[in-house]
Amino acid sequence: MTFKYPDAEMWLFGAWVVMSCLCLVQAELYTAITDLEDLLDTEAMFMETLDRYIEREEKKIERLKRKADEYRKEHALASSDVSEYLSNPLNAYLLVKRLTTDWTTTESLMTEQTSLDEAQHNFTEIKRFMKFPTDEDLTGAAAALIRLQDTYDMDTSSLAKGELMGVKYTTQLSASDCFELGRQSYNSLDYHHTRLWMTEALARQEQELRQNSNKTETPKWEILEYLAYSTYMEGNVKTALDMTNELLQLYPEHERAQGNKAYYISVIDKESNNKIEIEEVEQTNAKPFDRAPTEKELYEMSCRGAVSPPKEIQAKLKCRYVSSSPFTRLARLKEEEAYLEPRILLYRDVMYDSEIEVIKRLATPRLKRATVQNFKTGALETASYRISKSAWLSNIEDEVVARVSRRVEDLSGLTTETSEELQVVNYGIGGHYEPHFDFARADEVNAFKSLGTGNRIATILFYMSDVAQGGATAFPDLKLALSPQKGTAAVWMNLHANGEGDVRTRHAACPVLAGSKWVSNKWLHVVGQEFLRPCTLDPTV
Numbered sequence: 001m002t003f004k005y006p007d008a009e010m011w012l013f014g015a016w017v018v019m020s021c022l023c024l025v026q027a028e029l030y031t032a033i034t035d036l037e038d039l040l041d042t043e044a045m046f047m048e049t050l051d052r053y054i055e056r057e058e059k060k061i062e063r064l065k066r067k068a069d070e071y072r073k074e075h076a077l078a079s080s081d082v083s084e085y086l087s088n089p090l091n092a093y094l095l096v097k098r099l100t101t102d103w104t105t106t107e108s109l110m111t112e113q114t115s116l117d118e119a120q121h122n123f124t125e126i127k128r129f130m131k132f133p134t135d136e137d138l139t140g141a142a143a144a145l146i147r148l149q150d151t152y153d154m155d156t157s158s159l160a161k162g163e164l165m166g167v168k169y170t171t172q173l174s175a176s177d178c179f180e181l182g183r184q185s186y187n188s189l190d191y192h193h194t195r196l197w198m199t200e201a202l203a204r205q206e207q208e209l210r211q212n213s214n215k216t217e218t219p220k221w222e223i224l225e226y227l228a229y230s231t232y233m234e235g236n237v238k239t240a241l242d243m244t245n246e247l248l249q250l251y252p253e254h255e256r257a258q259g260n261k262a263y264y265i266s267v268i269d270k271e272s273n274n275k276i277e278i279e280e281v282e283q284t285n286a287k288p289f290d291r292a293p294t295e296k297e298l299y300e301m302s303c304r305g306a307v308s309p310p311k312e313i314q315a316k317l318k319c320r321y322v323s324s325s326p327f328t329r330l331a332r333l334k335e336e337e338a339y340l341e342p343r344i345l346l347y348r349d350v351m352y353d354s355e356i357e358v359i360k361r362l363a364t365p366r367l368k369r370a371t372v373q374n375f376k377t378g379a380l381e382t383a384s385y386r387i388s389k390s391a392w393l394s395n396i397e398d399e400v401v402a403r404v405s406r407r408v409e410d411l412s413g414l415t416t417e418t419s420e421e422l423q424v425v426n427y428g429i430g431g432h433y434e435p436h437f438d439f440a441r442a443d444e445v446n447a448f449k450s451l452g453t454g455n456r457i458a459t460i461l462f463y464m465s466d467v468a469q470g471g472a473t474a475f476p477d478l479k480l481a482l483s484p485q486k487g488t489a490a491v492w493m494n495l496h497a498n499g500e501g502d503v504r505t506r507h508a509a510c511p512v513l514a515g516s517k518w519v520s521n522k523w524l525h526v527v528g529q530e531f532l533r534p535c536t537l538d539p540t541v
């Protein structure tokens with residue numbers, strides 16, 4: 001890549017060498033924090049190019065100002081006594097010269113484009129060789145924010161003010177930021193969030209105008225257009241008509257709004273001719289539960305701590321030190337019961353910071369958008385219900401990975417001979433994994449078939465980071481949420497002793513609200529555990 005600013009070249013080239021190997025594949029940057037960090041480097045290069053462009057343009061304007069001063073002075077002199085001035089042959093010559101060759105030079109200075117061309121060239125090169133977000137990334141980032149809003153039940157205005165579940169951050173969203181979220185929701189046909197964010201955009205815009213801030217970029221009529229339409233789509237035609245009237249006061253020639261107005265009036269007329277009272281839908285965020293909550297609602301409630309296991313169950317939970325193997329006799333395990341039936345155990349401080357660093361370092365260059373198995377076909381696919389980046393590490397790659405496998409055996413009393421490799425996962429903001437089973441169900445015939453090791457009998461989930469906010473592992477049916485604590489492992493059996501899947505283990509990774517989440521999974525399989533966990537025909541075990 002060639003850069004046109006000579007002294008920028010060395011720095012840019014250095015950055016390019018580092019970045020170019022990482023950056024040729026550009027997609028889904030929002031899925032992991034590690035990728036977002038690279039975007040800051042891209043932004044730094046954009047800023048450098050912009051600063052240089054401004055500097056050059058300012059120099060140009062300075063030169064033009066000096067020229068204008070010269071013209072003004074000479075012109076004033078001439079005007080003070082025109083005939084006297086022009087009677088001098090030198091002045092007559094200079095006047096003609098000023099308006100010919102001189103003026104041509106001035107004009108070409110005005111229209112000179114080199115700094116613009118160079119800046120544009122540099123922008124193109126940066127976009128080609130550095131990580132650069134796509135429209136898909138913007139859609140994904142907006143969807144992640146909306147997912148967080150829903151899961152953690154955050155009201156639009158608090159979120160726009162930077163309040164995340166009671167924690168106040170300094171970043172706020174401007175009217176145009178809110179407008180963009182509304183527009184993204186509109187493009188996803190999500191009229192509920194379109195209305196919420198366009199309402200907020202209007203409120204913010206009024207505030208910005210009151211504060212005389214020059215932030216306001218989106219015309220009010222445009223916000224009103226989205227707001228009116230989403231309001232109509234949500235069933236409130238009268239309010240939609242009022243909003244469209246307001247829009248037309250600001251922009252009377254707006255043809256689409258004129259059409260919509262006529263349409264809304266016709267809907268209202270038709271209803272009143274039929275003597276049907278139009279019921280304006282009450283628009284609130286509240287979700288009244290006059291019915292049993294759906295799994296999604298239970299999942300979201302577990303994530304935000306709005307539900308928890310019954311007190312009787314919690315009262316029975318114990319914690320203890322255990323030593324079941326040579327290793328754990330030396331370093332006794334801190335075992336905590338998180339749930340009894342099914343048994344979900346937490347082991348504290350079983351992965352050390354130094355081990356976590358090695359695992360993260362090995363996994364980082366290999367992180368790819370996580371896939372889920374299409375259990376019907378066996379194919380691996382990306383899916384919006386699982387948003388994270390993951391990589392697999394094998395025991396032979398590093399002693400630390402092998403050591404983690406041995407620790408898994410100590411924790412579970414099972415063998416890792418037939419297990420999958422260690423799956424390392426990094427979730428960015430909004431990263432999540434919706435409710436799922438780790439085991440394959442009866443109809444998912446192709447799952448693990450090629451491995452020949454049977455179903456996933458147990459899950460050992462290591463938390464490799466704390467998470468500032470959100471990111472719990474939720475078990476919706478149990479109303480249980482495990483909050484990540486660096487170094488802790490969660491362990492549970494996915495199968496009953498008769499080999500049937502235990503549906504109570506259905507679980508999810510709640511969206512990360514603030515911070516970044518690292519975990520690793522070790523999935524143990526059935527084959528090889530025959531003597532370690534004997535099977536029974538009793539379906540209750």
Ligand SMILES: O=C(O)CCC(=O)C(=O)O
Nearest residue numbers: 433472473508509519521
């Ligand atoms: O990240 C978590 O909390 C759970 C991850 C999980 O369930 C999975 O990867 O299967």
Ligand SMILES: [Fe+2]
Nearest residue numbers: 436437438507
């Ligand atoms: Fe899972």
